[in-house]
Amino acid sequence: MHIDIVSVFPEYFDVLKLSLLGKAQQRGLLTVTAHNLRDWTHDVHHSVDDTPVGGGAGMVMKPEIWAQCLDDIMGLEPADFSADGEPVLSRDFHLVPATGAQSPAVAPDGQPTDATDTHGRPILIFPNPSAPLFTQADATDLSHAERLVFGCGRYEGIDARVPEYYARQGVEVREYSIGDYVLNGGEVAVSAMIEAIVRLIPGFMGNPESIVEESYTGDPLLEHRQFTRPTAWRGLAVSDVLTSGDHGRVDRFRRDEALERTSRIRPDLIERLDCKELSKNDRKT
Ligand code: 6GU
Secondary structure, eight states, X not given: OEEEEEESOGGGGGGGGSHHHHHHHHTTSOEEEEEEGGGGOOSTTOOOEEOOTTOOSSOEEOHHHHHHHHHHHHTOOOOOXXXXXXXXXXXXXXXXXXXXXXXXXXXXXXXXXXOSOTTOSOEEEEEOTTSOBOOHHHHHHHTTOSEEEEEOOOTTOBOTHXXXXXXXXXXXXXXXXXXXXXXXXXXXXHHHHHHHHHTTSTTSSSOTHHHHTSTXXXXXXXXXOOOOSOSEETTEEOOHHHHSOOHHHHHHHHHHHHHHHHHHHOHHHHHHOOGGGSOHHHHHO
């Protein structure tokens, strides 16, 4: 998988070099390029925003700069709007090799420089607090993509025509929120999404079972609690069931705890549970 990220704070994504994500990059499972949106500005002040049309507080990120940047990264040519009025919708676009954000998609002779399309069609993703929630199902889905491009907005967001334009060009565009709270910009949201997606790439995790058992995968229950030794610590003991060595009882105990915790902490998840997902023993609980 190759991931491009566009942000006015590309250094923010240095954290992706750490830990398991960094190892995945060393092992060649993943490449990440963080681009500075200001590299696509032409004015002395490198300004990327302007006041909102229709008034209101804050600033909105300018569409031209975003489009020049995203065109370059995705190897798209600007659609031709020179003809009178009606936009020309072009659905064919050629992709540049993922390493060369700056490399031209089209050689001087007009031929695409990379017809092999090694990184597949990109999916373009914009973090947006007003968009649908990003879920584990989205992470699983996106973990199969060969190429993702994230555009991080700041201030009051990016001019809404930018995602609209790329969708019209035939690009798969998605917008996601990561929760019902407001962040200053898309960077934290994009980091969270990338971590959720990349750990699902086959070969990423040392122990693939740890993915299967987690909350939100398999059935949508919160996970049971986990303990390690010592079994008695500072006046708190682990349940005898867990030390009994009886795997059947341990499984039942954990399943009951998952059901109980989910009903108490996230009743919305229980309401969404398909009855088929509950076994006969579960219903007794
Ligand atoms: Cl995707 N962006 C911002 N700015 N705030 C958020 C968010 C995204 N998701 C939740 N809050």
